[in-house]
Amino acid sequence: MKIFVFFGPPGAGKGTQAKLLAQRYNFIHLSTGEILRSAIEKQTPLGQKAKEYIDSGELVPDDIIIGLIRNRLQNLEKESGILFDGFPRTLAQADAFDKLLQDMDEKISAVIYLKVPEEVVIERLVKRAQIEGRTDDTPEVVRKRILVYKEKTEPLLNFYKKTGLLYEVNGLGTIDEVNSRIRKIIERFV
Numbered sequence: 001m002k003i004f005v006f007f008g009p010p011g012a013g014k015g016t017q018a019k020l021l022a023q024r025y026n027f028i029h030l031s032t033g034e035i036l037r038s039a040i041e042k043q044t045p046l047g048q049k050a051k052e053y054i055d056s057g058e059l060v061p062d063d064i065i066i067g068l069i070r071n072r073l074q075n076l077e078k079e080s081g082i083l084f085d086g087f088p089r090t091l092a093q094a095d096a097f098d099k100l101l102q103d104m105d106e107k108i109s110a111v112i113y114l115k116v117p118e119e120v121v122i123e124r125l126v127k128r129a130q131i132e133g134r135t136d137d138t139p140e141v142v143r144k145r146i147l148v149y150k151e152k153t154e155p156l157l158n159f160y161k162k163t164g165l166l167y168e169v170n171g172l173g174t175i176d177e178v179n180s181r182i183r184k185i186i187e188r189f190v
């Protein structure tokens with residue numbers, strides 16, 4: 001199974017790109033943000049637990065996220081590939097992820113880091129707020145999410161750099177331009 005992790009700040013374009021590439025290669029797209037938002041909409045126990053964190057721009061606690069991923073992985077058929085979008089987001093999640101994959105005799109093929117400057121990220125999120133009306137896209141919560149990204153998620157860059165799995169992609173340009181940059185990386189593995 002090919003396993004790709006999409007990494008980058010909120011608003012980097014992970015979801016957009018992961019969706020397109022999952023279609024193209026017939027991979028599963030696993031977005032923790034989407035799973036959580038759908039759980040909130042359906043008012044499941046998971047959604048009830050997650051809502052407050054998401055709406056304030058905090059991360060949902062690691063044990064909840066790790067449980068969610070474990071569950072998804074256990075219920076998957078053998079897929080040709082999975083694109084992880086928004087996971088792992090903390091060092092504890094990355095460690096737990098490695099162990100889960102080890103147990104399945106699988107490993108990450110590549111971590112694709114979509115690099116976008118902070119000013120651009122803010123601009124994109126403000127625009128998205130106007131279009132999609134996500135409850136966590138208000139200016140105040142956006143600022144919080146960027147702070148949380150820097151504090152808790154950015155340290156993962158070094159973690160994955162050391163493992164040699166990190167591929168940096170320029171996240172500026174059109175969706176197509178970024179898409180073809182990422183395809184060049186994925187093509188090395190498929």
Ligand code: ADP
Nearest residue numbers: 010011032033053054058059060065086087089
């Ligand atoms: P973005 O990447 O734009 O922040 P996401 O849809 O990936 O958007 O995530 C939205 C929110 O869902 C996050 O701010 C966080 O509260 C929660 N979330 C998503 N993935 C995780 C994760 N792996 N760990 C903790 N919280 C998460």
